Amino acid sequence: MQQVALNLVAIGIFAVTLTTLTGPFLHISPLVPAGLTFGALTLLTTDRFAWEGQGALLLVDAFASDEQRDRVLHHEAGHFLAAYFLGIPIAGYALTAWEAFRQQQPAGAGGVRFDTSALDYAEVASGKVALAVDRFSTVWMAGIAAEERTYGSATGGGDDRGQLKTMLRSLGFSLQARNQKERWAKLQAQALLERHADAYIALVEAMGARTSVEECYQVIQERCKTA
Template sequence: MAICRGNWLPAGCLSVRAFKFVCTAELGHLRVQVLEKVDEVLRSGDERGALTLVKDLQGKNGGLRCFGAARQVPQRIYTLEELKLNGIQTENFLSPVDVTLGGIERNIQILAVLGGISAWWAFDLTQLQLLFISVGFLFLWSWDLVAFNGGVKNLILDTIGHSFSKKYHNRVVQHEAGHFLIAYLLGILPKGYTLSSFEALVKEGSLNVQAGTTFVDYEFLEEVNSGKLSASSLNKFTCIALAGVATEYLLFGRAEGGLSDISQLDGLLKSLGFTQKKADSQVRWAVLNTVLVLRRHDAVRAALADAMSSNEPISACIEAIERAMGDSDV
């Protein structure tokens, strides 16, 4: 066996640095191939197969070293004062209000009233005709509310928001990137995402969905159905549920989206029989843990958001995470 030292190398002998570069490049190429296979397996609906492929490459140098490798804070009871010392104001965190879509809805209502008045004068409508038109719109609004839980209205508002508000579009993208990144770093494989209500309607046939990220969560569901949810699974679910809200809070100072995430988490904790004190403790730990992980990997989240904004497949999104992480501590 030839041993190479110093700067002088016999012909055909690689330096340690060059050898590592070659190995890393080869493993990086293998990673891309495996991830493309993950896309294919996910499209076929084989979630177990996709997760197996990812776990086979998990933690290897040049492979998927970030999957499930998040450095987390110890789980204990944290007070509100401790959260504030870490720059977290929970009143701006856990009470999201969608100001953007609310403003769009108000503007549409004002335009509708002004349009009705203009039509009344322009077409010389009678009071009876105006009444019939008003009743017609009221019927359509009520039908949407009853039949689709307001899905058509939300679809219209969300489409307008993405079309005319870059801030709204960016907020939604960053929100979903937060869910995706935290899940991946905690060892939960994302399997798909949508960034608008229209995209959710086309891809999944879901009318009343603003945006969302789905995961390979059959292990979690099996635990829930068995009535034996492990602390590890609950911790992961809690952090992932709060990740979108946490991302918005860190970037914009206040969350607008994510009310359904918080409601879903609240429902789970209640179904598990958590007292208010125990639920508060679980949420406070998850808030601190999630915020600190996101702060530590802000550049990674930004790279992932760029990939998601370009509608890249899951493989490319994961590759964006692994590349952006570099040699930093996960």
């Protein structure tokens, strides 16, 4: 069961327990907490198996704090900026679970989406696999680097690290080599964000206004011209 669903179950159990304990004083029938428990478990089960957990993600996302949303914005802008400067095409982006759902993406698959259909074939055909690994590694770590740059710490990035480790493992990298590549990629991302700090700030504003990918490109280009 996904962590989101587990959190909702914990909240539900707490609410039912509280209702059960206070029921006699508030003259609440014992059938009420039992009905709430049954209804909650039915919804969670349906969401898990019929909707692949998207309902829970949409519900949690609806109650996200302003800071959480701002962290997501800065995190994804880091991915976007790194992909732009490293030549990885961007197909689109979503900053909330609802936006991802509206774009017909899984609710938990928001963020920046990369178009690698042509890039992968070109890299493999030219024998530049190592270069492709370096570029994608930097892009994946750029979200964490951007969040840490703004807030001093990163609460997101678990999926990014997971994708990076999966790619490196599939290419035969040892555990030590994977850890070294992750640290190297994070340093590269930090340097890129520092070098293009003005463009990054402008990109955050543009993505916050939900401008198109093409307009975000223009924002970066214009800021680089004036730098």
